[in-house]
Structures are given as structure tokens and as C-alpha cells.
Amino acid sequence: MQLSRSFTQPISQLSQQFNTIVMALAGAERIFDVMDEPPEKDEGYVTLVNAREENGRLTETKERTGLWAWKHPHHDGTVTYTKLTGHVELRGVDFGYNEEKLVLHDITLEADPGQKVAFVGATGAGKTTITNLINRFYDIADGKIRYDGININKIKKPDLRRSLGIVLQDTNLFTGTVGENIRYGKLDATQEEIEAAAKLANADGFIRRLPQGYDTVLSGDGGSLSQGQRQLLAIARAAVADPPVMVLDEATSSIDTRTERLVQRGMDGLMKGRTVFVIAHRLSTVQNSDSILVLELGRIIERGSHRQLIAQKGKYYQLYTGAFELE
Secondary structure, X not given: OOOOOOOOOOHHHOOHHHHHHHHHHOOOOHHHXXXXXXXXXXXXXXXXXXXXXXXXXXXXXXXXXXXXXXXXXXXOOOEEEEEOOXXXXXXEEEEOOEOOEOOEEEEEEEEOOOOEEEEEOOOOOOHHHHHHHHOOOOOOOEEEXXXXXXXXXXXXXXXXXXXXXXXXXXOOOOOEEHHHHHHOOOOOOOHHHHHHHHHHOOOHHHHHOOOOHHHOEEOOOOOOXXXXXXXXXXXXXXXXXXXXXXXXXXXXXXXXXXXXXXXXHHHHHHHOOOEEEXXXXXXXXXXXXXXXXXXXXOEEEEEEOHHHHHHHOOHHHHHHHHHOOOO
């Protein structure tokens, strides 16, 4: 099934399946690729639910509370709930697109809730592949990936992806108002939630300067907007979904340095309090990361903070000093 990038079907009439995909991918280019793929096998049984916490105990609720939990049914009929915090762990992960050739080797990393982890390296080093494994766009050949201590193979794919947001360098906008384009991140979002997300993304200012503000109609993939403005809308779209884990994949590589500062402030707002995986060509965007992983030919060859890696004078040092002057 092919989905046109310019359509006028009311958002409220979109199917639940498309709702799930859009929520998970937050406007990413890969929406169209996923829609064309054959149905995925999904043996997961852990689901994501709204929850309340009373006296240290989590209980499920139908109301949106801002607190999410993993609902884990067991063979004996009992059910346990685990608070969604955004703790992601990979242990000894190998992966290949076919059985003959691995493209990732023994990948081990841990991202604590609220941490920013950056991947750097040449094209083809395996940076984006790692984030695709966390989303379960592909399954690993060996090793373990755990999300809040749960093997991700046990989590239903739509629920897993609903907890993850993605912002890419290529932003896809649709025919409709600015507000509707932001609402693709959460189809039942109120106007207040849309505007709050835009403010968080540093997009509210330029939106209000448009002819009809949030009601301004966009067409032609938002061609009337600058690349930076389109990217800010993508960030707002991700923000309204309010995912605990974010993937920023080359999110500023296609805009100029001046515009990058504006977009970076929007991303800083989006990243606050979330577990974030960042992939960037510009090393200036990852200097404040809690951990930087340097990949080469599918292996992590260095890891540490910006300061630690500069002091090591290894591959990261070479990449950094090749593009920037040290202060």
C-alpha cells in the first residue's frame, strides 16, 4: 500500500495501525517504508499502559496520567507493572542483515534514564543500525536488548515504538494546518497540548508570525517554510507525543550553522528529562553528551565524555580536530 505525502483525509479517520506507526516514528521518513513492508511477526505480550502510583504501587488506569508502565502478564495468571523510565541496555549484541555477514559486533552500552548518549563515526559504521534495533525494525542475531529491564522481544512492537520518538534530518509535512501537522505526533492532542509542544520545541514564535498562525495551511511538504522551520515542526511533533526515549538521527546535518543554533535550542527542550540517543555529523552537537560512543566497522572502538575522548587523542580526537579548532 502506497501512501501519498500530500493528502487531505481527516486525521480522525486514520486507522489505528497508522496512528500507532505515526506515534512511534513522529514524522520520520521511514513511515512510508514501514507502510510498504509485509506484516511483521510479533510474539510480544508486554504492553504499555497508563498508570497511577499510590503508596509505592502502580495501578493501571484508562486515563492519561503522564505516567506509563509496562504491563507484564505471567503464566500463573498474575500481572506485574514496571514503571517506564527509559533505561536502555544492550549486551553483546551482534547483527547482520543476512546470516552471512554481520554489520554490528559485540555492541554493549547502557543509557540510564535522562542520559544523552551520542554515536559518532563514518557513514556505514553502524550508528543508525543500533537505533533501528532498539525500535525492533530488525531483530538481533545474538546478545540482549533490555528496556527497563525487560527483554524487548517480550514487548509488543507497537507499544515499544509508542514509547520512542524519532527526529530525522528529512522532515515530512502533510497537506493541512500547522496545528494538524504537529498533532500527527498524538492524534488526540488538544490545542493547548499542541501549543505547549511548539513552545518546548522553540517553534511557537515563528508559527504565530505565519498568516493564520496555527491554522495556516501547508502544502507541498511545507515548501513555503525554511528547512529550519520544518525541522522545528518535526521537533514539536515529537514533543507532543511526549515519549520517554528520543532518537535524534542527523537532525541538524542539513541546515546551516546559524539555523542550527535555533533548532538546537528546540532539541535541548525536547531532550530534557528524557533518555536520548543522538547521531550527528557535526561533533559540536554532541559535546554535552553524557557518553559518546565512537563506532568503526560495526564496533565500538572508544567511549567516554567529550573531555575524556579528547584527552585520549584517539579516533574521536582525530575526527574532532579535523573539523574544528580546539579552544
